[in-house]
Every structure is written in structure tokens, then in C-alpha cells.
Amino acid sequence: MSSQVIQTTEELVKPILTNKNLELVDVEYVKEGKNWFLRVYIDKAGGVDITECGEVSEQLSEKLDEVDPIKEAYFLEVSSPGVERPLKTKEDFASNKDQNVYIKLYEPIDGEKEYQGILKAFSNDVATVEYKVKTQKKQVEIPFEKIAKARRAVSL
Structure with missing residues (x-):
């Protein structure tokens, strides 16, 4: 219903x-x-x-x-959805390049189910997110169909 x-x-x-x-x-x-x-x-x-x-x-x-x-x-x-606006469509991802995002996955990628970082690119239905592990920058490629939830994130 x-x-x-x-x-x-x-x-x-x-x-x-x-x-x-x-x-x-x-x-x-x-x-x-x-x-x-x-x-x-x-x-x-x-x-x-x-x-x-x-x-x-x-x-x-x-x-x-x-x-x-x-x-x-x-x-x-x-x-208004506010600053932590949800990202639901492929268009949302394409238009939020260089924004800080939080993404939760249906299944782990590289042993993780959650990523927060900068959305560097979205092409061919894959989001590329740059995130930090301590002081080292890393990138992960996340296929759109593996994303359970996503939103813009406030960076402090």
C-alpha cells in the first residue's frame, strides 16, 4: 500500500x-x-x-x-531535502560530481559496505569515490546497481 x-x-x-x-x-x-x-x-x-x-x-x-x-x-x-540530499538516480550521481557523498552498499566492495568521500566521476553506471584511510587517499569504483542508499554528506 x-x-x-x-x-x-x-x-x-x-x-x-x-x-x-x-x-x-x-x-x-x-x-x-x-x-x-x-x-x-x-x-x-x-x-x-x-x-x-x-x-x-x-x-x-x-x-x-x-x-x-x-x-x-x-x-x-x-x-527541501537539505544539505544531505539523497542521491537516487543516475542523473543525481552525474550532477553531484566533486561533492562529498556517503554510499551504503548491498554487498561489500574491498571488504567495506559503506564509503564516504568525494564523488570523482560517474560514467558507464559506475561511481568513482575518493576516500581517505588515515592520511592515504584511495579510490573505489562502485557499480550503480550495488548501491543500497546514497546521499550527499556534510564534510567537517
Whole structure:
């Protein structure tokens, strides 16, 4: 059911975002405590502001009321993904070259299932990440299909 809600929400929000030159980053439908939350993360170059989030929320809320894909009560939240934005698509990887990233894998590569470092390249569906082991720089090539989760990471 959760995947159906996410799919329907994506279909409803995409035309709204296209009209505003915004990008859909992610949709989550999760239960926290007793409450359900439908979270829609949007972005654009330079980031989104609260006015844009409010406008998308209002228009999406109207569409959701018309289609009514969710039977239980829920809270709709539309926001920016923040600095640790998830990387879900190949396009996300291609457009985040030279950014600090965190990648979790389905299965280990070189004995590790998690890498954090600089995304040096993404080509032929392979992410090249430069990371440090103590003071030594190393690189790992990670095939896209082995990535379980990925996001931009804040470097300190």
C-alpha cells in the first residue's frame, strides 16, 4: 500500500513541479508513532524557499483530496531535502560530481559496505569515490546497481 501511495503522489506532484521548474527528489510515506506522514522533498539549483514549498503543498493537497489515495489521516509535508540530499538516480550521481557523498552498499566492495568521500566521476553506471584511510587517499569504483542508499554528506 505504501508503494502505491508513493507512486500516486509522484504522478500528482510531477506536473506541479514541472510548471514551477522544480525537481522531485523523494517521496516518503511513513508511520511515526500513531501518525502517518506523506513527505515530499523538492529542490532546484540554488535551493527552494518556504514560499515554493507552501505553494506545492497547497496544490498537491488539492490533487490528493480529489484522487483520495490515502484512507487514514496523515500529515503532508513538502520541504527541501537539505544539505544531505539523497542521491537516487543516475542523473543525481552525474550532477553531484566533486561533492562529498556517503554510499551504503548491498554487498561489500574491498571488504567495506559503506564509503564516504568525494564523488570523482560517474560514467558507464559506475561511481568513482575518493576516500581517505588515515592520511592515504584511495579510490573505489562502485557499480550503480550495488548501491543500497546514497546521499550527499556534510564534510567537517
